[in-house]
Amino acid sequence: MTKYLSPYVNRDLSWIEFNRRVLEEAQDARNPLLERAKFLSIVSSNMDEFMSVRVAGIQDQMRAGLTKTDFTGYTPAGLWKRLIKRATGMVFEQYRSYRDVVRCLAKEGICIRTVEELNLTQKKAISDYFHEIVFPVLTPMAVDQSRPFPLVHTKELYLAVLLKRDEAIEEEEPLFAIVQVPSILSRFVPVQGRINSKKQEFVLLEDVIEQFIDTLFNGYTPFAVNPFRLTRNADLTLNEEGAEDLLEEIEKELRRRRWGIPVRLEVAKGMHPFALETLREELEIEDNLFEIDGPLDLSFLMRFVGSLPGYDNLRYEKMEPVYPREFDDSDDMFEVIRQRDVLMYHPYESFDAVNDFVLQAAYDPDVLAIKMTLYRVSGQSALVQALAKAAEAGKQVTVVVELKARFDEERNIAWARQLEKAGCHVVYGLVGLKTHAKILLVVRREQGTLRRYVHVGTGNYNDNTATLYTDIGLFTSHPVIGGDASALFNEVTGYSSPYEWKAFGVAPTDLREKLFRLIDRERENALAGRTAHIIAKMNSLSNQDMIDKLYEASQSGVKIDLIVRGVCCLRPGVPGRSENIKVYSIVDRYLEHARVMYFYNGGDEEVYLSSADWMTRNLMKRIELMCPVFDPGLRMILINMLRLNLEDDVKARELKPSGLYERVASRSETPFRSQFEAKKIQLWKGHA
Structure with a gap:
């Protein structure tokens, strides 16, 4: 060894x-x-x-x-x-x-x-x-x-x-x-x-x-x-x-x-x-x-x-983000989201849909409340303007602004003051914790009852970086996710007893433990002789307990593919410890920023979107969110996205046991560049 x-x-x-x-x-x-x-x-x-x-x-x-x-x-x-x-x-x-x-x-x-x-x-x-x-x-x-x-x-x-x-x-x-x-x-x-x-x-x-x-x-x-x-x-x-x-x-x-x-x-x-x-x-x-x-x-x-x-x-060939076609045939975004969940893949799909959603909520007489988190916001944020309009229209608007977002503190202070002036309730999060979760909740009155519409994302509500970073956004009206979203905002903005999350994993309370349970489930399947596979995509992996848990799963026979753009403290490919783990990093035209987790789960595959990297600060010192993707079609789209990354032999590097990276060897005569192939997202989503 x-x-x-x-x-x-x-x-x-x-x-x-x-x-x-x-x-x-x-x-x-x-x-x-x-x-x-x-x-x-x-x-x-x-x-x-x-x-x-x-x-x-x-x-x-x-x-x-x-x-x-x-x-x-x-x-x-x-x-x-x-x-x-x-x-x-x-x-x-x-x-x-x-x-x-x-x-x-x-x-x-x-x-x-x-x-x-x-x-x-x-x-x-x-x-x-x-x-x-x-x-x-x-x-x-x-x-x-x-x-x-x-x-x-x-x-x-x-x-x-x-x-x-x-x-x-x-x-x-x-x-x-x-x-x-x-x-x-x-x-x-x-x-x-x-x-x-x-x-x-x-x-x-x-x-x-x-x-x-x-x-x-x-x-x-x-x-x-x-x-x-x-x-x-x-x-x-x-x-x-x-x-x-x-x-x-x-x-x-x-x-x-x-x-x-x-x-x-x-x-x-x-x-x-x-x-x-x-x-x-x-x-x-x-x-x-x-x-x-x-x-x-x-x-x-x-x-x-x-x-x-x-x-x-x-220069790179110009790439204009397309507007999500799910919203093309209707002026009512609420109607579309009521009927089906909508997945967006930035920068290939336009962030304008998020701005439009908040703007529609601001002017909709049946919308009672809008709640969202803001971590890093662009200099001329259409979202902030829409939130201000909603407050001026009499909606209850609550915005959790993270003032401690490093190097964006001054900009966030300015936005916070502007929102307060417009009549929004501005909350600065919990003492000792950065609010890094990316979530937007709209509460709407429909036929004598209330319905919750939720957007969760892997990246910031920032229309500038949405053209430069690869990120995933999900619109849903699923009642379980809506209930968890309400509970999350209640915990951040007020006094609330610990909540039993139905769908979410939330840091710092239970996200790490939920991930451990999901990893252990794959490990148990492997020990029972069943197929076990984990694919996890993130920016950084440095938490020692998480690395040890992955080593344990590898030793039990779980196949683990990690797509980690930046810092990775795990040492893959070491016999007896991590021979079943491969780590890839992709550095290309767009900054790989999405956090997506896949668990084979005995064939009943599960996929999660998250705001959190697997670092100690994210798992223990921040308010972070991991959300399941319930729609089977959308799950398959995300699995295909992960497979694209794993097939990249142009811009992918593989981490070796030495701690150094080597370019992935060409697998065929035709080079495969995942970011260029990702343009086909509309085909995957059934919009040929």
Whole structure:
């Protein structure tokens, strides 16, 4: 039997491997060129969040003197060293890929240049742009005895400037100043084209500022200008039980986040030693220094690609979401849902149906109440507008807004205030628990009785991400699901005794135990010599008890297929422990976000939709929801979706016992790409 250091893969090291898979998409020449640039942007954004939350948390443990190993066998200090080594290697690869992408873009007529590379006419245009647009918003900040080191905002781009007085003596120490590159302006500046050239040319804003930096320091000579960027600890530390007003407490924490402890310092390669030492001393950051050979923070590439008109040959083929055809033949969505459950698969099917459902409920005189959860909402949410209209029309509207959704706190606070102003009852969830469940309940009066209409989903009520993420939504008027939905809202919004769920599994009360029972049922079938099979699709798997339960099932002969996009702490394929488990990850055009669970159940197959990943935080520290799909036809559609993922041999990688991923080998002469095949959903749903 092969021996491994630990039965488990470390969560954070597994995350690094996930981001490496994203980077591989940027490196894959089979992907359209502009899409490769977008993947480079995603790698940077992912790394920012990882550093500001996960690495920051490990540093907190190290400062607290913790030396205990986690369940994967790592101490905080040992894990930190391993993470920084792998992250450093990834950043090196990322910028090598960036240079390759830039070279390829130049061949297509999209050129990112330095100011020095421009001709005289172009330099004149850039000079005009600087003096008319950029110069008025710049604020040079000197550092000396009378002016202390200024606040450096997290994840903002700055220039460190070293200066000499024009009359300075040779041995005099340089003067130090910083200039923030204004994020209110576009990071990429278009340059008028050269004569008889069809190329589109751009320069970066920091390069423009550096070119004219002397205009900010009259009487001084800048002799070194180097970009830098700081990442701070962004985790909120809330005293929810002691807070009289959770909204005010979160607003205070958001202000404190600006002063979070420095976690990572990124500097341009070749930074002047005096400037670097000054930054490290003032910011009190000794380790976690990244020297970058290229522009800092490649997340700007997402907007850059989005701003380029045309070039359809360098992008994915456009895919317009179709409106669910179940609703095409009727103006009354309630009538349709009364007759049958409706499944939606985003982004192939439009999220507009959810917006329309709430809007119809807002204006329907027979609708008495609307209740829903909001976790991450888009900037211009049609849903929020519809809820406000419903409240203004006299409906009882209750909205559970999760204020602690990381990095969306400010937006959610704004939505909460807008909803309250419109007359909605806004609830901020339960103390100590994030409300992550995705559920919408409409109570309607029909023929002297009340009927409940429910929408449950695997993703957020966000029309923007619904075009970028793969998620499942289910409309139903099933009375058992409606009863559970009412009970769930009663538990979240008021005092309610523990409820015996008829259909739902709800965290943190019984979701984990229900999953354990379903896994144990497959295990018992396997031990009895019957076919036993589990397919589970999710974003992350890291809960130790859940992993042990899956190991136990594997050892009993249960076939287990896991489709885990990101973190996976389970080590598959180990003889005697997990030889019956396979783990796949798909990274492609859309972010795989759906959580779907399948249990063979002796041939009486069961399928569940869920908001929860199999992580400790989801199973124990959040309000999460798992809902069965009762309709046999819809169950078969979801089983087909899972099989599509398992058949992917283009964008799927398989997790090996080593903890590393390998691309799935081609199974036939015709490559099979599950996200492209998923376009056939309308055929599966009987709408050929």
